Amino acid sequence: MESHYYNVGINWENSRKGILCSPELNKKNSVCIEVATPPEFPKGIEGVWSPEHLFVAAISGCLMTTFLAIAENSTLDFTSFSCKTKGKMEMVEGKLMMSEILLKPTVVIHNEMYRDKAIRILKKAEDACLISNSVKSKITMEINIEVTPMLIETK
Template sequence: MPKTHHYEVTVTWTGDTGSGTGSYRSYERAHDVEAEGKPPIAGSSDPSFRGDPSRWNPEELLVAALSQCHMLSYLGLCAGAGIVVTGYVDRPHGTMIETPDGGGRFEEVVLRPEVTLADPARADEAARLHERAHEVCFIASSVNFPVRHEAQMMKV
């Protein structure tokens, strides 16, 4: 029987400057994302949509979630295979397009993990585990656009 997991967060708009949403320019996009027992995430919209560039926007958080999920899946697979990872850095890139109706969608996200291994002789085996990590990543399995990876195995 499959396990079901539930996630609850609170998103609170904090951008009322005194006149609410009286006009498109009259309010800030500032908000806080919170979950019990965790520090809040300061959010806003993308600066292209009048957002605060010092705050996280939903598009960045989506790209980050895909990267985190892949990394955590990959590290677990490596541990299970006895491959010791000593370093992992990802600099993912997401591409979103705006549509004429005012909406938009992601076209793709490219993950670019740089993985350092304790035993470089296992680099080929470790590189192949990225495919399996993609298959088991909950977030990648939930989006309707391609998520690719261009992994690099780093030499110590």
């Protein structure tokens, strides 16, 4: 695969808040995101995406998109994917960092016979996620597979 570049720009708006945009995305739908200092820091703002949230979201989103690609190529029959993700920020060697990320993906399948395949694909997705491979945080995953039988209407 050849190199790709992903561009973003941020402009300070006021206080501890700015607007984050991407020229590639703005061509299509003009979506920008407010970004602010999180409330754990002085003058932080509640209710606005923070760089820390976006960091954790990038890892979670990468797991999902990588899972979807591998599941499609592996013809895994599933009905739902969701993932709750938690990042732990702490002081390490005198510097604040995201030391740990806990991914808690849930995949819903119709048949118990697909459980092992779903687990294998989730593990492959976590291993292949380029965002996870680009950070030094410890990343762990708690996998949850649910089986919901398919209902078929007979009349």
